[in-house]
Amino acid sequence: MSMPIFISHSHQDKRFVDNLAKMLVAAKHHVWVDRWELKLGDSLTSRIQESLTTSSAILVILSKSSVESEWCKRELNAGLVRELEERNTVVMPVVIDDCKIPLFLKDKLYANFNKDPDEAFNLIDNSLARISNPSMSRVEQPTFHTDFSLDWRQRPATELDDGWLLRWTFVDHAESMPFTILSECRVHADDDAEEAFFAAARNDKQIAFARGVLKEIAVKINAKPLVENIEDNLPKFVAFAVSANGHRFVVQFSYRRLGVDQGTDTVVYLDNHIRLALGYMDSVLQDDPR
Numbered sequence: 001m002s003m004p005i006f007i008s009h010s011h012q013d014k015r016f017v018d019n020l021a022k023m024l025v026a027a028k029h030h031v032w033v034d035r036w037e038l039k040l041g042d043s044l045t046s047r048i049q050e051s052l053t054t055s056s057a058i059l060v061i062l063s064k065s066s067v068e069s070e071w072c073k074r075e076l077n078a079g080l081v082r083e084l085e086e087r088n089t090v091v092m093p094v095v096i097d098d099c100k101i102p103l104f105l106k107d108k109l110y111a112n113f114n115k116d117p118d119e120a121f122n123l124i125d126n127s128l129a130r131i132s133n134p135s136m137s138r139v140e141q142p143t144f145h146t147d148f149s150l151d152w153r154q155r156p157a158t159e160l161d162d163g164w165l166l167r168w169t170f171v172d173h174a175e176s177m178p179f180t181i182l183s184e185c186r187v188h189a190d191d192d193a194e195e196a197f198f199a200a201a202r203n204d205k206q207i208a209f210a211r212g213v214l215k216e217i218a219v220k221i222n223a224k225p226l227v228e229n230i231e232d233n234l235p236k237f238v239a240f241a242v243s244a245n246g247h248r249f250v251v252q253f254s255y256r257r258l259g260v261d262q263g264t265d266t267v268v269y270l271d272n273h274i275r276l277a278l279g280y281m282d283s284v285l286q287d288d289p290r
Contacts, residue, residue: 004032005128006055008075010065016096016113017061020121027125030284031059052078056131058091059124062110064099073102080104092127094120134207134284139276144174148277150210155198164252165189165197166210170273179259181230181268186252187213193247209245211285214278216244217251221271230257230266238270 005024009017021031032055052058058079066072079091093110095101101110111120130137136149148170166187173180189197200209220242228236235256242249255268 004030004055005131006032006052006058006075007061008052008058008066008072008079009061010063010069010072012065013061013063013096016063020059020061020094023121024124024128029125029128048075049078053082055090057089057128058082060091060093060105062093062095062099062101062105063097067099067102076102076105092124094124131284134211134281137280139280143176144172146273146276147171147173148273148280150207150277152197152201152206152210162186163188165194165249166213168214168273168277170277172268177259178262179257179266181255181257181266183253183255183268183270183273185217185270185274186254187217188250188252189247193245193249196245196247207281207285211278211281213242213244213249214274214281216242216249218274218278220251221274226253226270226274228253228255228268228270230255230268233257233261 007017007021017033021033024031052075058075060066060072060076060079076091083090091105091108093101093105093108094113095110096113098114109123111123113120135151137147139146139148148168150166150168152166153164164186168185170183170185171180172183197206197209200206220240226238228238230236233256235254237252237254239250239252242251253270255270257266
């Protein structure tokens with residue numbers, strides 16, 4: 001699950017960090033900067049420890065000031081321990097002056113603002129896309145993983161669109177199973193609802209609109225779980241209506257099994273798909289108006 005990007009830095013570099021953080025927010029990334037987040041009376045140690053533990057990535061700002069800071073060294077060590085435990089890239093080094101690179105970071109690719117600021121920012125932006133894009137991700141489960149993505153219909157509509165406005169696509173796969181499960185959640189809308197969506201899209205608010213619809217779908221399936229059985233290779237369908245963003249929508253799920261037929265039935269948890277997608281969108285967007 002994605003959470004904010006933590007920026008570890010020396011307060012002597014706060015001017016650079018504030019500018020970088022503002023640029024990242026403008027690029028649709030959710031960042032955590034202590035001066036922005038801490039309130040009067042907060043425990044500095046516990047809040048920073050919590051953010052270091054739950055953040056999706058840790059941008060380590062390397063400067064002559066930070067490499068000598070004991071506080072920054074502790075934050076770096078915490079990030080490196082997480083990398084070892086999670087076996088995943090967590091620490092992303094960012095060099096801003098002619099400082100000595102810590103030993104355990106020398107084999108990492110780093111963004112070098114001391115050499116080319118534009119190239120350095122683009123490297124950070126592209127590297128964070130995998131954890132800051134609310135429209136697609138992978139969720140690891142104990143025995144399988146679920147990939148999913150959101151897309152929406154463009155204007156004008158084509159014959160291939162089949163009338164849908166929003167679409168979430170899910171693929172469940174387990175290394176131990178010789179098949180995958182493909183499912184889709186398609187949202188159909190009347191003319192007024194479509195116009196409201198495209199008006200939101202013109203203001204770059206289409207994801208916020210989709211998130212609002214997904215929340216109402218989640219409410220519906222929380223009241224009545226959507227667990228379906230797959231007996232063969234043929235696609236199956238289930239549909240219902242929801243109200244969201246002041247409009248009515250028809251939601252249609254399709255699901256099917258692809259791969260080797262093992263001669264047994266398979267259960268697909270469509271309601272869990274929605275919870276995963278909504279939880280991920282919520283964690284990435286937080287209070288972001290997208």
